[in-house]
Amino acid sequence: MTHSDVSYRRMSVEQRRAQLIAAALELFAHAAPEDISLDDVAHSAEVSRPLVYRYFPGGKQQLYEAALRTAADDLEQCFAEPQTGPLTRRLSRALDRYLAFVDEHAAGFTALLQGGSVAETSRTNAIVDEVRRAAAEHILLHMEVRAPGPRLRMMVRMWITAVEAASLIWLDEDRQPPVRELRDWLVDNFVALLTATAASDPQTAEVARAALALETAEGPVGVLARRVVPVVSGAAHLL
Amino acid sequence: MTHSDVSYRRMSVEQRRAQLIAAALELFAHAAPEDISLDDVAHSAEVSRPLVYRYFPGGKQQLYEAALRTAADDLEQCFAEPQTGPLTRRLSRALDRYLAFVDEHAAGFTALLQGGSVAETSRTNAIVDEVRRAAAEHILLHMEVRAPGPRLRMMVRMWITAVEAASLIWLDEDRQPPVRELRDWLVDNFVALLTATAASDPQTAEVARAALALETAEGPVGVLARRVVPVVSGAAHLL
Numbered sequence: 001m002t003h004s005d006v007s008y009r010r011m012s013v014e015q016r017r018a019q020l021i022a023a024a025l026e027l028f029a030h031a032a033p034e035d036i037s038l039d040d041v042a043h044s045a046e047v048s049r050p051l052v053y054r055y056f057p058g059g060k061q062q063l064y065e066a067a068l069r070t071a072a073d074d075l076e077q078c079f080a081e082p083q084t085g086p087l088t089r090r091l092s093r094a095l096d097r098y099l100a101f102v103d104e105h106a107a108g109f110t111a112l113l114q115g116g117s118v119a120e121t122s123r124t125n126a127i128v129d130e131v132r133r134a135a136a137e138h139i140l141l142h143m144e145v146r147a148p149g150p151r152l153r154m155m156v157r158m159w160i161t162a163v164e165a166a167s168l169i170w171l172d173e174d175r176q177p178p179v180r181e182l183r184d185w186l187v188d189n190f191v192a193l194l195t196a197t198a199a200s201d202p203q204t205a206e207v208a209r210a211a212l213a214l215e216t217a218e219g220p221v222g223v224l225a226r227r228v229v230p231v232v233s234g235a236a237h238l239l
Numbered sequence: 240m241t242h243s244d245v246s247y248r249r250m251s252v253e254q255r256r257a258q259l260i261a262a263a264l265e266l267f268a269h270a271a272p273e274d275i276s277l278d279d280v281a282h283s284a285e286v287s288r289p290l291v292y293r294y295f296p297g298g299k300q301q302l303y304e305a306a307l308r309t310a311a312d313d314l315e316q317c318f319a320e321p322q323t324g325p326l327t328r329r330l331s332r333a334l335d336r337y338l339a340f341v342d343e344h345a346a347g348f349t350a351l352l353q354g355g356s357v358a359e360t361s362r363t364n365a366i367v368d369e370v371r372r373a374a375a376e377h378i379l380l381h382m383e384v385r386a387p388g389p390r391l392r393m394m395v396r397m398w399i400t401a402v403e404a405a406s407l408i409w410l411d412e413d414r415q416p417p418v419r420e421l422r423d424w425l426v427d428n429f430v431a432l433l434t435a436t437a438a439s440d441p442q443t444a445e446v447a448r449a450a451l452a453l454e455t456a457e458g459p460v461g462v463l464a465r466r467v468v469p470v471v472s473g474a475a476h477l478l
Contacts, residue, residue: 114364125353150415151424154408158401158428165400169393176389185390185439189397192435196427199466200420212474222477227438229478235451238461239468 017055017066020045024067028108033064033119064119065127071108072127075101079138087211088187088220090142095163095183102167103179110171113164135160143207151201159190187220256294256305259284263306267347272303272358303358304366310347311366314340318377326450327426327459329381334402334422341406342414349410352403374399382446390440398429426459 011019023045027036038060042049056063078097081090102109111117112128136156140148148156163186170182177185198208215221250258262284266275277299281288295302317336320329341348350356351367375395379387387395402425409421416424437447454460 120359150412154405157408158404161404162397162401165397166393169396173389181439185436188435188438189432192431193428195467195470196431196463197424198470199427199463200424205470208470209473212471212477215474215477217477219477221474224435224438225471225474225477228434231434231437231444231447232451232464234448235454235460235464238451238454238456238458238464 020047020052020055020063021067021070024063025071025105025108028064028067028111029105030107032107032111033060033117036060038063061119061121065121065123067108068112068124068127071101071105072131075131076134079135081138081142083142083144086214086216086219086221087142088191088215091139091187091190092183092220094138095186098163099167099170099179099183102171103175106171110168113168132157132160143211145203145207149201149203151197152204152207155193155197155204159193162186162189184220188224191221191224259286259291259294259302260306260309263302264310264344264347267303267306267350268344269346271346271350272299272356275299277302300358300360304360304362306347307351307363307366310340310344311370314370315373318374320377320381322381322383325453325455325458325460326381327430327454330378330426330429331422331459333377334425337402338406338409338418338422341410342418345410349407352407371396371399382450384442384446388440388442390436391443391446394432394436394443398432401425401428423459427463430460430463 020041024036024041027040027044038052039049041060041063042052045052052063053059056066075098078101079094081094083090111119112124136153139156139160140153143152145152166182166186170176170179194204194208194211198205212221259280263275263280266279266283277291278288280299280302281291284291291302292298295305314337317340318333320333322329350358351363375392378395378399379392382391384391405421405425409415409418433443433447433450437444451460
């Protein structure tokens with residue numbers, strides 16, 4: 001009796017499934033889906049190839065989608081955050097978790113979002129879209145808007161896309177700038193987009209005013225405001 | 240002798256190729272690549288199916304990639320703009336052309352950027368990336384930065400991604416808001432991201448100051464500045 005048979009008998013179906021998904025996620029984190037074989041997953045989980053097939057009869061594509069499903073659930077949790085305190089503090093915490101996820105799942109995250117992967121299907125795209133939608137809903141919830149209008153929704157979705165783009169560039173540029181700097185800058189960008197959108201959308205203006213009231217001079221918006229002043233101080237001719 | 244044979248003999252190889260690509264682009268503009276057949280293209284161009292194969296032996300995928308290549312060249316031209324006047328006026332003109340392109344090629348644009356299309360390959364993704372890179376280079380050129388640092392580059396790429404996301408949402412929401420409103424808002428977002436990035440990046444601060452000096456009170460930045468004031472006026476506690 002081999003070691004793998006022993007551990008097979010000791011694990012429940014759910015445990016075994018979770019173990020295989022964890023092994024797959026670890027591999028997909030460091031290489032593109034096309035470069036990972038079911039043998040790699042079996043070897044990494046210390047089980048036989050037929051055992052992997054018993055749990056995932058659809059082979060690599062099914063295992064990939066199950067792994068993606070698990071990763072998507074984790075990712076959606078990044079945005080769950082108590083609805084108290086300044087909005088930028090909540091966003092910073094969510095971004096810390098999101099960027100830790102990006103860091104941990106680098107190769108899989110890149111393959112998934114850059115498109116053109118052999119493992120990409122309408123199902124995998126639907127999972128990615130679901131994560132984006134969930135993130136947008138979380139953020140709108142934190143803004144305490146009952147019925148967000150199209151402009152506010154579009155602004156939040158644009159910011160989420162911008163965060164994804166920045167994450168891909170960050171991985172591509174050997175994780176520069178340091179993650180805290182990237183996070184602070186993404187929060188600054190959120191504040192900037194919210195303020196610019198407030199200029200032409202009454203609902204966003206109301207949300208922005210309420211959000212600004214909760215911010216502190218020592219917080220990200222205070223720092224941003226004081227740093228923006230010298231940049232715009234020469235532009236009095238515009239007012 | 241049929242009509243199509245006559246026109247075949249009268250056209251040069253290059254003319255015929257361009258005619259087939261134009262017919263394909265027109266079809267791809269209104270339906271996803273998976274829903275267009277070579278027969279559709281032949282019928283639309285009033286030629287026989289074998290004739291299409293003579294020009295595109297690789298079939299639909301080759302024709303799709305050639306059409307995409309042509310569209311990408313057109314799209315890159317959107318960002319060519321004389322380097323004079325306020326930056327926001329140049330950006331507005333480029334966005335007018337870009338959004339007209341999006342409007343005209345709606346289905347193809349959506350299929351291409353949403354991913355998961357059967358016609359998507361590493362080659363089609365490379366063409367899309369090339370357009371993004373060209374757009375970023377054009378914008379950096381307008382900022383007159385000799386050696387743009389990573390933060391300024393990242394900001395420009397984030398804005399381009401945000402513009403793409405907004406364009407997809409705009410098409411999805413029956414082209415609402417009106418295209419001029421969308422364009423003005425995207426310009427506002429650019430100004431906002433530039434200003435927020437200037438707060439933490441000296442090079443961007445220099446670029447932002449130079450850009451603001453060229454803006455006028457009647458232009459987009461003047462309007463934006465005057466509209467932002469009442470939104471932030473209650474936030475004096477942050478300074």
